[in-house]
Amino acid sequence: MSNTAIIHEADVHAGHDAHHEHHHHETFISKYVFSQDHKMISKQFLITGITWAIIGGLFSVLFRLQLGYPNSTFPWLEDILGHWAKGGKINPEFYYALVTMHGTILVFFVLTAGLSGTFANFLIPLQIGARDMASPMLNMLSYWFFFLASVIMFSSLFVQTGPAAGGWTIYPPLSALGDASSGSKIGMDLWLVSMAMFIVSSLLGGLNYITTILNMRTKGMSMTRMPLTIWALFFTAVLGVLSFPVLLSGAILLLFDRNLGTSFFLSDIYINGKILPNEGGSAILFQHLFWFLGHPEVYIILLPAMGMSSEIISINSRKPIFGYMAMVGSLFAIAILAFLVWAHHMFVTGLNPFLGAFFVLLTLLIAVPSAIKVFNWLTTLWRANIRFTPGMLFAIGFVSLFISGGLTGIFLGNSALDIHLHDTYFVVAHFHIVMGVASFFGMFAGVYHWFPKMYGRFLNNTLGYIHFWVTIVGAYLIFWPMHYEGLAGMPRRYYDYSMWESFKMFGGLNEFISFVAMIVFATQLLFVFNFFYSIFKGRKVSTLNPWGANTLEWTTPIRPGHGNWVGEIPEVHRGAYDYGKDGREFIPQTEPVGEHESHH
């Protein structure tokens, strides 16, 4: 679709802006289903992501039930799950399927597609001053490939042998051999095909985001005037575009090994009384391919949360973000380093120690840009005038979690310590805090903050506050004690610890964690309810710029139509962070620099 077409359409919208919801020339399908409007696509990503988050969260509740109460039975589980929970007890095979799907869903479908897909789509055109993405068509396809991936992954939950059960990292030979696990039968093929679709979606989206940011900024929006959200989304897209294809190649090779008798990852295997003919492959090769994506992936998840938190903290502190250039520089440094540290996931694979040393050094180097970001956020809060909107609280929570989870990365990145801590609950605690919960906090912050722009209504504040407080307290209660389990060497992905002399003393703690996890999950349902209720019944937004923000999205109509701005796209004259400058509370980016304005 050409640009003129978009502009034309925008003009049409401008005519009846007041009755935007009741357009007649757009059919239901073109508006809500196969929409090419970046804002609608973003909502599609968000709502699909929320749906997946509920499923993924529910899975964690189910396996926490087993971990917390290994000696109890829950007859109603058999009613729901049938032969997967004979006698009301989840069987080990299904337990591992739950763990695997929980990881896959949360990492890829929620915190990659749900997070980047939502906010890159929503914010890039609105914040850089573009009418839509560079290619709205590809953008639409990006969602529908994601949808296809979702359908395939979801269907894998219902095959007789169960969904993939080899962990979200799907290491072969476990994932390559149907003999090794029933989850490695058809469920694994579906997993791989679904991921291939997902990667296509991610690439289409990523290319679009990069192109749009580089080419379609409005007049005056130089790169160094872009809000940090856009910088973060930009680096996220670059990471995705450069690393996802490597996972795709790994997934395809694995499909070959599974179905066509190749030996990329298989060698010297004797299983179930059978000697397999495969020779010469390397199981470790897959791990390299996997983590070459897998590590950047954690930054694909984390960077958007960093960007949005930076933006929201600055707005609600009524202060410029401290050290804008350092914030951009540290995002850049993290993005570069993200590509050079993948083997720190493989310190105990028998990796060459010299190579390991190289990865230790580069891994711990990430702590430097991370420290810059943390101290810059803290300095932004210093002598501020803070408004605690739910979005702001989640952004502050993000910083707290990022600190807590980031510091434990210093343990795990140091190979000598990693030997002891590898694959224990210390790792579970580390990545759930720093990448899981922290990114969720960034996402929640974004949803609370931009919901008014998405739907022209506010989310309920009180529910927002309850959501925040229960979630942050719960998250720390769940994950903080796990560090102790990890220091004791308690391995992750165990179905039951009661037979282990070394680990069984944590039974009481596991029960406590499971209990808290259920409460936190229930609280998320409160958020989901708030979300859908507020779309239709929330308090209406009555001013253009409810948060007093500088960025361009707040210069559009309260509910912008396709094309975003009525008439001309505004011109940008300054950076996004002139809060509290020259005694003024905020100066929008569209305001020309005054003659007497101070320079900093």
Place this chain on the structure above:
Amino acid sequence: MTQLLLIAIIVMIFVIIFQISKASEYVSVLKGEEKARKQNNKINAFLLVVFLILGIIGCWWCNDLYYEKTLFPQGAASELGEKIDLMLYITIGVTGVVFFITQVLLFWFSFKYQERDDRKAYFFPHNTKLELLWTTVPAIFLTVLVVFGLKYWFKITGEAPKDSVLVEVTGHQFGWEFRYPGPDKILGRKNFKLTKGANSLGVDFSDPASLDDSHVAGTVHIPVGRPIKFVINAQDVIHDVGLSHFRLKMDAVPGIPTTLWFTPLYTTEEMKIRTGNPNFTYEVSCDQMCGKGHFSMRGVIIVDTEEEYMRYLATLEPEYYTVFPDKKPKPANAGSDTTKTQAPVTAAITPGVN
């Protein structure tokens, strides 16, 4: 019935929370939105500082409850493990200080600089000196940690001493097998294609070095105070030899043998006294997801005194005789069992598990 009741109660709680939240929205309209917002602001600022204080107390409390249950109070059971513990303490110290300072600043600033009518935010967009400060200070601390880390990393992953006691460890779904090299101190060659029946590890018995090797399942005996070298294999999928008491771990990968070595400091009996746990055992946990029985893939290491170890070795029978029972010299060893198939393996272990 109780389930229905439970669901009803949960739904009720949801409805109540929702109604309160909805009502608070109306109240804020009545009160004046600006006033309600400021009140909310105060409450949340206060809660943030309460969270900080309770959080710090919580950290201390959690430590109080669980420190004893980590492995640290009893100490590492291997020489290099003690260094790892020291490094862990140093890292906990350094990161702990940073954690404390940054979290206190985060929540204290949030509380202190909450919105007030008489306050104006201080325009402070950047300061090169400060930014350089928090680039270099972390960099220096990290360099120290990296230097220490790598020093031990190279020690741990380095060549095992020449006089190490050699044991082969093989993982399979879902258990561990151990092979001793016998008097010649050389493990016989293996070839996975020879795996069949009683020759469950695929030993190549055409290699003379294999004739005195012995094979036991599940439990391995090693002597205290001497370097032990494990050569690690897997038969089917990737497993991992996890030795939490020795602070060690190494993957077992099909087709790619790996090694690890360590020097145990205490016998199992000594550890029972050190930990005050009469049931103490050194356990081998599988630390790499390997299928449905992953959680039950347990091995046992018994660290013996030198004499006990020698006595134990003497009870072992070469695997060659297990695989080829007819090759066994007839009356040579009156004490040992000559039952066919796998049975001798089991018999060989039994005296060891005392």
